[in-house]
Amino acid sequence: MAGVETLRVMETQGRAYRRIWRGSVITTFLNPVMYLAAMGVGLGVLVDDGTGAEALEGFEYLTYLAPGLLAASTMMTGAGDGAWPVMAGIKWQRHYEAILATPVNVRDLVSGHLLWVSVRLLMVSVIFGFVMILFGATGVVQAIAAVIPAMLTGMAFAGPVTAFTSWTEDHTGLTNLFRFGLVPMFLFSGTFFPITQLPGWMQPLAYLTPLWHGVEMTRSWSLGLEPTFSPVVHFGYLALLIVGGWLASQHFLGKRMIT
Amino acid sequence: MSLSESLVVARRLTKKFGDFAAVDAVDFDIRPGEAFGFLGPNGAGKTSTMKMIGAVSPITAGTLSVFGLNPEVDGPEIRSRLGVVPQQDNLDEEIPVDENLLIYGRYFGMSRAELWPRIDELLEFAELTGRRKDKVAALSGGMKRRLTIARALINEPDLLLLDEPTTGLDPQARHLLWDRLYRLKRQGVTLIITTHFMDEAEQLCDRLVVMDKGKIVAEGSPRALIEQYVTREVIEVRFPVGVQETVVDQMEGIAKRVEVLPDRVLLYSDNGESTMQEVHGRGLEPESMLDRRSTLEDVFLRLTGRTLID
Numbered sequence: 001m002a003g004v005e006t007l008r009v010m011e012t013q014g015r016a017y018r019r020i021w022r023g024s025v026i027t028t029f030l031n032p033v034m035y036l037a038a039m040g041v042g043l044g045v046l047v048d049d050g051t052g053a054e055a056l057e058g059f060e061y062l063t064y065l066a067p068g069l070l071a072a073s074t075m076m077t078g079a080g081d082g083a084w085p086v087m088a089g090i091k092w093q094r095h096y097e098a099i100l101a102t103p104v105n106v107r108d109l110v111s112g113h114l115l116w117v118s119v120r121l122l123m124v125s126v127i128f129g130f131v132m133i134l135f136g137a138t139g140v141v142q143a144i145a146a147v148i149p150a151m152l153t154g155m156a157f158a159g160p161v162t163a164f165t166s167w168t169e170d171h172t173g174l175t176n177l178f179r180f181g182l183v184p185m186f187l188f189s190g191t192f193f194p195i196t197q198l199p200g201w202m203q204p205l206a207y208l209t210p211l212w213h214g215v216e217m218t219r220s221w222s223l224g225l226e227p228t229f230s231p232v233v234h235f236g237y238l239a240l241l242i243v244g245g246w247l248a249s250q251h252f253l254g255k256r257m258i259t
Numbered sequence: 260m261s262l263s264e265s266l267v268v269a270r271r272l273t274k275k276f277g278d279f280a281a282v283d284a285v286d287f288d289i290r291p292g293e294a295f296g297f298l299g300p301n302g303a304g305k306t307s308t309m310k311m312i313g314a315v316s317p318i319t320a321g322t323l324s325v326f327g328l329n330p331e332v333d334g335p336e337i338r339s340r341l342g343v344v345p346q347q348d349n350l351d352e353e354i355p356v357d358e359n360l361l362i363y364g365r366y367f368g369m370s371r372a373e374l375w376p377r378i379d380e381l382l383e384f385a386e387l388t389g390r391r392k393d394k395v396a397a398l399s400g401g402m403k404r405r406l407t408i409a410r411a412l413i414n415e416p417d418l419l420l421l422d423e424p425t426t427g428l429d430p431q432a433r434h435l436l437w438d439r440l441y442r443l444k445r446q447g448v449t450l451i452i453t454t455h456f457m458d459e460a461e462q463l464c465d466r467l468v469v470m471d472k473g474k475i476v477a478e479g480s481p482r483a484l485i486e487q488y489v490t491r492e493v494i495e496v497r498f499p500v501g502v503q504e505t506v507v508d509q510m511e512g513i514a515k516r517v518e519v520l521p522d523r524v525l526l527y528s529d530n531g532e533s534t535m536q537e538v539h540g541r542g543l544e545p546e547s548m549l550d551r552r553s554t555l556e557d558v559f560l561r562l563t564g565r566t567l568i569d
Contacts, residue, residue, distance in 0.1 A: 094345075101341070102367055
């Protein structure tokens with residue numbers, strides 16, 4: 001029974017999304033185009049001509065960068081969808097209150113929301129993969145292989161950020177999360193360069209970031225690289241965050257809405 | 260009518276937030292087909308009571324049954340038979356009017372085929388047919404309110420909960436809304452309304468309870484409450500600024516009851532004419548005197564010593 005309500009929440013979120021899908025798809029397409037053009041092609045030429053190739057395990061910079069950037073994109077999408085629409089539902093437009101006045105309960109709402117985010121992440125990963133192929137950064141099979149670890153990366157952020165949004169008072173908390181949490185992660189979790197390039201004391205910190213585990217696995221599955229730790233560790237960490245985020249979201253959203 | 264036939268039965272119903280009792284051991288019964296009101300100032304416990312009935316807020320103590328079910332365990336089933344109009348509009352502003360109704364209907368598990376004709380009907384009822392493709396953000400306050408009511412009716416509820424339905428609306432929008440609620444009532448929909456407007460309570464409610472500080476202080480039909488607690492007429496006497504304090508003593512015993520408010524004095528009397536003459540007879544020269552019928556506001560003032568909206 002609970003399953004039906006979860007699917008209804010997912011469906012209605014998708015329906016609301018139809019209003020903005022054009023703009024959203026264009027952004028989803030243009031972002032990787034711009035990043036891959038600027039960093040992969042523009043900067044990549046310098047890297048490849050320099051001492052880069054060695055650190056990049058023999059890959060061209062564009063090829064090395066693309067899966068990292070894919071994981072970082074799903075992180076941003078997952079986190080963004082866990083933040084702004086959730087705060088709108090709780091506080092700015094308050095339509096979560098309206099939803100919870102129907103047979104739908106908090107668990108259905110959280111599950112349906114996260115399921116919808118996973119659909120969005122699939123869209124982002126597929127479009128990104130398409131752009132990767134377009135740039136000649138990777139082949140079709142590699143692009144497809146990258147989809148699952150990339151989606152898991154996004155979900156590892158969507159869940160915890162949904163929980164954080166349910167807990168934090170207003171947009172200040174969210175902007176701080178992005179400013180001090182996600183942007184540094186974006187830059188220092190192996191997206192643009194291997195974390196072995198970081199000062200020694202920073203490397204263990206990078207191990208803690210979920211993005212690094214996502215980047216490791218996305219890169220591993222699409223380039224055939226051996227990941228730093230066993231895939232069980234990397235995927236396990238992401239899975240822990242997904243399940244933990246799902247449970248914590250229910251807890252905090254329930255506390256916020258059912259008073 | 261026996262208790263089992265009541266739609267809502269509350270016994271010593273209590274809601275606490277920490278040590279603060281928002282609702283303090285109240286009893287009430289709401290019968291099918293009636294319009295039942297909770298009248299009281301802000302903070303009286305009206306919204307908390309509504310949320311418990313709506314099965315979105317767990318009760319702290321006492322018992323509550325809605326449709327004979329327990330909100331604690333049968334929440335989804337209760338909510339599937341309710342329509343809820345919250346105090347603050349919570350429509351999805353980004354999507355069009357008709358899709359707000361469609362999406363909401365889907366949460367109740369209704370199919371598109373049954374929803375579209377229902378949506379046409381409800382838009383007609385809410386006088387929003389011409390705006391059906393507009394985004395909600397573009398609607399006026401009164402239109403949003405009507406859309407919220409239409410949305411609450413999507414599942415053909417047995418019980419409609421309205422939390423301060425007309426707060427913030429201009430008089431014209433209020434009257435249109437009252438008319439729509441009156442029609443629903445005639446169709447047999449049971450209404451529960453909270454309000455701090457006594458005219459709203461008088462217009463819409465067959466029966467009401469007056470709440471103050473989490474407790475029910477009186478219960479009955481608007482007319483019965485007025486008869487029980489106040490006189491038929493009230494004279495409102497106003498003095499120039501600063502004068503009231505100096506003459507208040509001279510008004511003692513002038514009417515059945517004298518109520519001194521910061522800006523005016525209320526004289527409760529069964530015969531307004533003679534009371535007004537008596538004011539002049541005592542040599543008082545008020546700035547103005549108004550003879551009016553007693554309202555629920557006077558009942559509330561009598562019961563609590565405070566006006567409803569301060």
